[in-house]
Amino acid sequence: MRFIITGILAAAVIVPVSAADKRLMTVDDLSRLKTVSAPAIDPDGEWVAYSVGEVDVDGDKTFSHIWMTSWDGTRTVQLTSRKGESESSPRWSLDGRYLAFISARDDEKERDQLWLLDRSGGEAKPPAQIDGSVIDYAWSPNGKQIALIVLDADPNEAGNVAGQATIHPPQTPGKPNTDTISPKQPKAADSALLANGKKEEKKLKPIVVDRYQFKRDMDGYLGKQRQRLVVLDLSSGNTRRLTTGDFDEYLPSWSPDGKQIAFVSNRDQDPDRTYNSDLFVVPAMGAPTAPIALTSFKGADNDPSFESYPVWSPDGRSIAYLQGGPIELFAYGVRKLAVIAATGGTPKILTAGLDRNVSQPVWSRDGKSLRFLVEDDGAERLSRVSVNGGSIQPILTERRDVLSIFQQGDKTAILSSNAVSPPEVFALEGQNLRPLSKANDTLLEQLKLAPVEETRFKSSDGTEIHGFLVRPPAAALGKVPTLLRIHGGPQSQFSASFSPEWQIFAANGYAVVAANPRGSTGRGQDFAKAIYAAWGSVDVQDVLAAVDDAVSRGVADPNRLGVGGWSYGGMLTNYTIASDRRFKAATSGASISNILAGYGTDQYIRDYEMELGKPWEKLETWMKVSYPFYQANRIVTPTLFLAGDKDFNVPLLNSEQMYQALQSQGIDTQLVIYPGQFHGLDRPSFIRDRMQRYLDWYSARLK
Secondary structure: OOOOOOOEEOOOOOOOOOHHHOEOOOHHHHHOOOEEEEEEEOOOOOEEEEEEEEEEOOOOEEEEEEEEEEOOOOOEEEOOOOOOOOOEEEEEOOOOOEEEEEEOOOOOOOOOEEEEEEOOOOOOEOOOOOOOEEEEEEEOOOOOEEEEEEEOOOOOOOOOOOOOOOOOOOOOOOOOOOOOOOOOOOOOOOEEEOOOOOEEEOOOOOOOOOOOOOEEOOOEEOOOOOEEEEEEEOOOOOEEEOEOOOOOEEEEEEOOOOOEEEEEEOOOOOHHHOOOEEEEEEEOOOOOEOOEEOOOOOOEEOOHHHOOOOEEOOOOOEEEEEEOOOHHHHHHOOOEEEEEEOOOOOOEEOOOOOOOEEEEEEEOOOOOEEEEEEEOOOOEEEEEEEOOOOOOEEOOOOOOEEEEEEEEOOEEEEEEEEOOEEEEEEEEEOOEEEEOOOOOHHHHHHEOOOOEEEEEEEOOOOOEEEEEEEOOOOOOOOOEEEEEEEOOOOOOOOOOOOOHHHHHHHHOOOEEEEEEOEOEOOOOHHHHHHHOOOOOOHHHHHHHHHHHHHHHOOOEEEEEEEEEEEOHHHHHHHHHHOOOOOOOEEEEEOOOOOHHHHOOOOOOHHHHHHHOOOOOOOHHHHHHOOHHHHOHHHOOOOEEEEEEOOOOOOOHHHHHHHHHHHHHOOOOEEEEEEOOOOOOOOOHHHHHHHHHHHHHHHHHHHO
């Protein structure tokens, strides 16, 4: 079925710029970068749809629209362009008639709804008005039904069912929620305009808290609301719930025959108290029923925070999914690729000998092997394994990040980035990549980017640490001011992907040192758990060794060193400046140093009690990891603290405490608070402001 093109044809004409005319990257380029995501190939294999995010500078917000590029790469079309609205998560119906997407357009309560764009032409339309927000969906094999994950409607909105409200999917520990299918937080007005021109104040209700985990970043205080698995019948527009029970449900996946739907849920008696999640199946037809559990691992089977769907084999007999690591290690543990019969039983672990996290499995057409992503030592690698197990074969050997993979028939598209190019969509042909989307080509053609090299060096105890070194593109020979930048998590890694922050620092004359210290993922379970209940220990020594390495290479000026990071990157910044006085400037974003202050005030209650123990039982451990606050007199480094005032991940009060501690001692310090922002800043002017403040803070003290 061929597409009747009603969108905007984009002529991708890139005017070459000579090397002499290329310029360095600036803070203003943050608003020029485009974010490509969610590739999906149409059933005919002729087009690839994807989402492109952009910045509206005047409106001070971001938006995304749906684009598509022909498989041969000769034509690119913008499919949606409504001003002031956003669309995301494009997915084709398996019969090829529709392209679906999620958008809050035309919804007065700003709830995300499902929309369908007919390939035969015309405007996109919602197939039904859903009472609540659509956060995820999956097409049935015959294209006549759609499985939806729907958030309960907000009980504080008029006409909604009492006892229901909005909740987001769980977040990856220690990292901002960047879930591309999460709904926007409803923004109900605080007052309504009456006929006489006066405002009627919104009647607020008391917040009643009775849950073990009672708060979460972006969601605020948690009630009894849930997200439900329902099926939408396209011919009638009716929806029906498939399951019984009062639990959250995630990641729907249809069986090839359309008779069952697999999904993920934590159905423990009190899900707030456990890290558990299991794989379930439920009939796609009939009345709501109790789902059948396929897995019983006490840890996280297919943890929904990693957005990796369970996938059925082509014959429908098996389901591939992710099995989590040891439950006591939660995010420090290594996720493995598993296959289980669709009727249940003992799972087969296909990557039992691989000490690396895996994600996003995709079956081969013949069902004999699986492709998947491997988080390996500073990169996300695309690999393959036989369904019978055995050796794991790399598909791409180039050092780059593969962010997602989409297969349709004999065609495969991936979303990928490297050190000098933001994520774009590529056609995977054998072991070669052919570019499809080119959203950032015009900007990149103008820029003179800094080279990024990978480094290896020894920490103080002899452990080998890996990282990245970025040299200023315009630097003369000789030592330059150098910034140690630290990643969040800590269960994550710096990787071989594009970092606008690194490039802007380098363009302003700084070398950038970015290490993956112990606590990082990508180097195996033992490497990650080395800081378990011991934050600010060997990871401090590892990042200091990264700086020593840059000095020994003749790049870093030891008298002009800065340090900084966000989330755990800010925490490790605090640990580092409380341990070493060599740094002349620091920036600490969304951090905590008095870990005791986090208990009951942030979202990590399970993590705290599992890793550190209860404060009244293990006070020594809590005090040990809180030394930057309780021994703040060690700190002499001028430090800029930054945070969002609505952050429930690492709340503002923690930055306020450290700011006050340094102020009390007369240390050069400043606190910047971003109003209305959660753990991850999303307002473009604030993102630009943060980058400029980094530059100003470092420049005044290092140059």
